[in-house]
Amino acid sequence: MAVQITHVRFSGYNRSEETIIAYRWFNPSDGKTGDSDKPTMVDFIDNKKGEAYVGTGASKVSVGVIHPTQGQPYLRTYADGQWNNNLVNLPTF
Template sequence: MAVQITHVRFGGTTRTESSIVMYRWVNPTNGKTGDNDKPSMVAFLEGKDGAAHVGAGTTRVPVGVVRPDSGAPYLRTYADGKWTNNLVNLPTF
């Protein structure tokens, strides 16, 4: 299943990918929506059929899991062969 991440929630005043604690998403195929915390979304993306993106059409950017040397894994967009920060620019909820 692939989902489009539409909104994020930060865990404090710092707005970085690693400080996002919740994700709101929609399944473009069936319209189902939901919210998941960071560990759940990391597990979803690392699962066999999990995939996520930000945007649609020509602005669609895939989301991947970053595993830093220290700290918890987090999500980040990956465009044109490099990690980008599209998630931080999404609306908050």
């Protein structure tokens, strides 16, 4: 299953991938929407073979999990062979 992440929620004022605490998503295959916290989305991609992306059509960008040596895993977008910050630029909820 693949979901499109459409919105994010940050903890505090610092806007970075590491400070995102929740994601709002849309599943185009069944029309369902939902909100998931960071650990749930990390588990969805890492362990449940789920996929996530940002954008649509030609601007669709895959989302992967970053496992830093210190701190908790977090999501980040990956396009054209590089990690980038598309999630930070999404609307908040």
